[in-house]
Amino acid sequence: xxxxxxxxxxxxxxxxxxxxxxxxxxxxxxxxxxxxxxxxxxxxxxxxxxxxxxxxxxxxxxxxxxxxxxxxxxxxxxxxxxxxxxxxxxxxxxxxxxxxxxxxxxxxxxxxxxxxxxxxxxxxxxxxxxxxxxxxxxxxxxxxxxxxxxxxxxxxxxxxxxxxxxxxxxxxxxxxxxxxxxxxxxxxxxxxxxxxxxxxxxxxxxxxxxxxxxxxxxxxxxxxxxxxxxxxxxxxxxxxxxxxxxxxxxxxxxxxxxxxxxxxxxxxxxxxxxxxxxxxxxxxxxxxxxxxxxxxxxxxxxxxxxxxxxxxxxxxxxxxxxxxxxxxxxxxxxxxxxxxxxxxxxxxxxxxxxxxxxxxxxxxxxxxxxxxxxxxxxxxxxxxxxxxxxxxxxxxxxxxxxxxxxxxxx
Numbered sequence: 506x507x508x509x510x511x512x513x514x515x516x517x518x519x520x521x522x523x524x525x526x527x528x529x530x531x532x533x534x535x536x537x538x539x540x541x542x543x544x545x546x547x548x549x550x551x552x553x554x555x556x557x558x559x560x561x562x563x564x565x566x567x568x569x570x571x572x573x574x575x576x577x578x579x580x581x582x583x584x585x586x587x588x589x590x591x592x593x594x595x596x597x598x599x600x601x602x603x604x605x606x607x608x609x610x611x612x613x614x615x616x617x618x619x620x621x622x623x624x625x626x627x628x629x630x631x632x633x634x635x636x637x638x639x640x641x642x643x644x645x646x647x648x649x650x651x652x653x654x655x656x657x658x659x660x661x662x663x664x665x666x667x668x669x670x671x672x673x674x675x676x677x678x679x680x681x682x683x684x685x686x687x688x689x690x691x692x693x694x695x696x697x698x699x700x701x702x703x704x705x706x707x708x709x710x711x712x713x714x715x716x717x718x719x720x721x722x723x724x725x726x727x728x729x730x731x732x733x734x735x736x737x738x739x740x741x742x743x744x745x746x747x748x749x750x751x752x753x754x755x756x757x758x759x760x761x762x763x764x765x766x767x768x769x770x771x772x773x774x775x776x777x778x779x780x781x782x783x784x785x786x787x788x789x790x791x792x793x794x795x796x797x798x799x800x801x802x803x804x805x806x807x808x809x810x811x812x813x814x815x816x817x818x819x820x821x822x823x824x825x826x827x828x829x830x831x832x833x834x835x836x837x838x839x840x841x842x843x844x845x846x847x848x849x850x851x852x853x854x855x856x857x858x859x860x861x862x863x864x865x866x867x868x869x870x871x872x873x874x875x876x877x878x879x880x881x882x883x884x885x886x887x888x889x890x891x892x893x894x895x896x897x898x899x900x901x902x903x904x905x906x907x908x909x910x911x912x913x914x915x
Contacts, residue, residue: 527581532564622869631795635830637757638859669730683745686888696788787865882907
């Protein structure tokens with residue numbers, strides 16, 4: 506009996522000696538993913554180090570919750586940071602720089618564009634857990650029915666548009682593409698021209714390169730190559746595509762799960778976005794989320810170990826094989842998963858490669874500390890032109906004036 510009590514006391518002492526590291530992310534479908542990852546990959550790595558991960562997913566407005574929790578001193582040790590609002594959070598001083606926990610060699614194991622995306626004033630504030638870029642999905646049956654060649658990675662805006670026009674003219678009630686008044690899609694084409702969102706002074710100039718992309722994109726419906734998504738009762742290109750209202754879509758790997766449910770039998774394929782016919786380059790966004798550390802954490806060394814486990818090769822392999830996300834580690838570029846036959850591995854492969862040289866001019870989906878306020882004037886201009894409320898000249902003048910006020914350009 507004494508021996509049993511001694512064992513129980515020893516176990517109790519071991520449990521109490523464990524360091525607890527709290528982590529948080531958003532709720533919804535992410536909960537099952539993170540729970541599976543923790544159970545099968547992460548926690549077994551940490552048990553022998555005396556670390557226990559406590560996962561606290563957040564339903565509702567995660568961004569507001571995180572900012573409030575950091576201000577109140579109740580935030581967890583590790584948490585998700587979306588690239589879109591990352592700079593305003595990093596500027597607050599409430600996020601721990603990670604350069605002291607990760608060597609240069611360890612950081613070099615991740616895709617450089619992703620590490621740069623979470624670098625603020627020369628310091629790294631987040632390790633990308635995964636990412637997405639944009640790619641072009643096309644319905645093979647609709648192109649076959651129209652007798653039109655499939656889009657391919659050699660297409661320029663002009664040859665791609667010609668294919669869309671042919672499909673739209675030959676198939677009743679099917680758009681070549683459905684377009685949205687959103688910089689989150691249009692911006693990739695502006696980047697292809699060589700245009701940059703900000704100049705050296707932090708100002709935005711809607712120059713001739715921007716205008717060329719703007720005129721091409723907003724003119725697609727007028728030239729019979731696309732229809733406005735709202736006119737098709739949809740809010741995104743994936744919705745048009747999944748309902749076979751459009752023959753193509755411009756989305757990231759997130760469309761795979763939607764199509765799996767919405768159109769499981771659709772024969773679709775994926776290629777890169779078309780090339781600017783002038784620069785012969787394409788553009789793209791990087792959409793990414795990091796694991797970042799609370800600057801006020803009392804368990805920073807343990808939290809760093811958890812962060813490394815969450816972004817380890819084994820963890821990313823686990824996520825990749827389940828078709829859940831695109832890995833952020835360079836070593837997984839030639840992963841056998843990407844070479845498997847099938848529409849989803851192909852989609853993931855093209856999205857992964859879109860972050861590198863084949864993606865062309867690639868920028869993170871962030872706009873200094875302005876966030877959505879920066880995109881709004883451009884989105885308003887896109888909407889005004891595509892709905893016929895304004896001409897291109899007036900829409901761009903109004904957008905430039907609004908951006909000048911926002912960024913302090915005189």
